Amino acid sequence: MEERKLLHSFLANSQEGLPPRRMKDSYIEVLLPLGTEPALREKYLTVQNTVRFGRILEDLDSLGVLICYMHTKIPSAEMSPLSIVTALVDKIDLCKNCLSPEQDIKFSGHVSWVGKTSMEVKMQMFQSHGNEFSPVLDATFVMVARDSENKGPAFVNPLIPEGPEEEELFRQGELNKGRRVAFSSTSLLKMAPSAKERTAIHEMFLSTLDPKTISFRSRILPPNAVWMEDSKLKSLEVCHPQERNIFNRIFGGFLMRKAYELGWATACNFGGSRPFVVAVDDIMFQKPVEVGSLLFLSSQVCFTQDKYIQVRVHSEVASLQNKEHTTTNVFHFTFMSENDVPLVFPRTYGESMLYLDGQRHFNSMSVPVTLEKEYLVEP
Numbered sequence: 222m223e224e225r226k227l228l229h230s231f232l233a234n235s236q237e238g239l240p241p242r243r244m245k246d247s248y249i250e251v252l253l254p255l256g257t258e259p260a261l262r263e264k265y266l267t268v269q270n271t272v273r274f275g276r277i278l279e280d281l282d283s284l285g286v287l288i289c290y291m292h293t294k295i296p297s298a299e300m301s302p303l304s305i306v307t308a309l310v311d312k313i314d315l316c317k318n319c320l321s322p323e324q325d326i327k328f329s330g331h332v333s334w335v336g337k338t339s340m341e342v343k344m345q346m347f348q349s350h351g352n353e354f355s356p357v358l359d360a361t362f363v364m365v366a367r368d369s370e371n372k373g374p375a376f377v378n379p380l381i382p383e384g385p386e387e388e389e390l391f392r393q394g395e396l397n398k399g400r401r402v403a404f405s406s407t408s409l410l411k412m413a414p415s416a417k418e419r420t421a422i423h424e425m426f427l428s429t430l431d432p433k434t435i436s437f438r439s440r441i442l443p444p445n446a447v448w449m450e451d452s453k454l455k456s457l458e459v460c461h462p463q464e465r466n467i468f469n470r471i472f473g474g475f476l477m478r479k480a481y482e483l484g485w486a487t488a489c490n491f492g493g494s495r496p497f498v499v500a501v502d503d504i505m506f507q508k509p510v511e512v513g514s515l516l517f518l519s520s521q522v523c524f525t526q527d528k529y530i531q532v533r534v535h536s537e538v539a540s541l542q543n544k545e546h547t548t549t550n551v552f553h554f555t556f557m558s559e560n561d562v563p564l565v566f567p568r569t570y571g572e573s574m575l576y577l578d579g580q581r582h583f584n585s586m587s588v589p590v591t592l593e594k595e596y597l598v599e600p
């Protein structure tokens with residue numbers, strides 16, 4: 222960190238002072254040679270002989286940061302003065318494809334939109350089948366540039382789209398920013414649910430009242446349903462230095478992998494079969510996690526429909542001094558089970574909000590996915 226202090230002089234005072242970049246300046250392709258380097262497979266292998274999705278999340282996070290470093294590269298500087306951190310995993314949509322641990326995987330990506338200090342990155346992943354690579358997933362991340370010591374914001378190079386395709390991507394990036402602002406301003410933490418949502422929650426509530434008593438307090442579960450609180454799983458991570466990133470904080474990919482694996486276990490426990498992940502959305506990195514922290518992860522099913530299970534994982538760190546807990550991340554994962562799963566019922570008002578939030582995330586899934594036998598992505 223002492224060395225990084227010296228890099229401050231390379232930081233720009235305004236965005237206009239930085240040379241504009243094109244999308245192709247940050248474009249990169251990376252090969253994960255699972256097919257040709259068997260020694261690498263162990264790290265990626267599940268017991269079902271598929272690829273661990275948690276490992277893919279780690280790779281996407283590192284790649285996203287690398288892409289941003291390409292976009293902001295200063296040819297005359299040996300080291301970048303920027304600290305680039307993951308602010309948001311906007312979306313990861315998986316296509317219906319089998320991930321084999323015995324075939325090479327290719328990642329590609331580039332910066333698709335920039336603000337003043339933030340960059341949207343689009344990445345794709347492919348797996349080789351014979352002579353060609355077929356698409357596996359699309360991911361959109363938002364990275365934020367901070368100064369050399371990660372203490373304040375830092376400007377990033379402007380982006381000039383070239384041609385109609387790039388202009389469309391850039392416009393989409395702008396729309397994404399607007400959509401995120403709108404989504405956050407109608408958050409249930411700030412606003413009451415809509416009339417339709419309120420009615421749905423009240424109907425669920427009524428369906429749990431015991432018809433034998435005239436009371437709002439005697440609640441019974443309808444058939445094929447589970448109380449939301451009974452779907453919870455929790456875990457604890459001690460954040461050792463091994464998991465730190467280049468800025469001496471805990472690596473975002475590690476946090477995602479841990480949250481994903483707990484989320485998967487929650488869906489597995491709930492649905493009674495090994496579920497497949499179909500979408501990841503709106504993972505917000507609100508606060509950095511310091512090395513040495515105790516990281517508490519808490520996961521629960523918050524919405525289900527047919528074979529789908531929407532899981533929310535909340536992570537917080539505890540201050541060792543005053544035992545205060547601070548939220549660092551909230552993760553949303555959509556899984557698909559082999560068979561139809563039970564309904565999940567909220568018991569309290571807070572749980573009802575979690576249910577509606579889960580439903581909103583589920584409905585924002587862009588690709589309607591259908592269950593396919595060969596579609597196997599596991600933790």
Ligand SMILES: CCCCCCCCCCCCCC(=O)SCCNC(=O)CCNC(=O)[C@H](O)C(C)(C)COP(=O)(O)OP(=O)(O)OC[C@H]1O[C@@H](n2cnc3c(N)ncnc32)[C@H](O)[C@@H]1OP(=O)(O)O
Pocket residue numbers: 282283284286287290301305306307308309335336337338339340363365367374401466467470471472473474505506507508509510
């Ligand atoms: C050299 C080559 C090296 C290669 C190495 C490769 C491998 C490397 C591997 C290492 C991998 C290491 C990677 C890791 O492990 S990073 C570790 C995981 N991530 C973190 O720890 C980040 C934790 N969060 C924070 O520190 C803050 O919340 C941040 C800094 C993110 C924002 O803080 P704050 O809220 O105070 O910021 P602001 O209000 O001033 O806004 C600043 C800008 O940010 C935009 N914004 C903010 N939030 C969001 C959001 N949710 N969605 C979209 N955008 C968002 C905002 O619009 C604004 O944009 P703009 O209007 O300025 O454009």
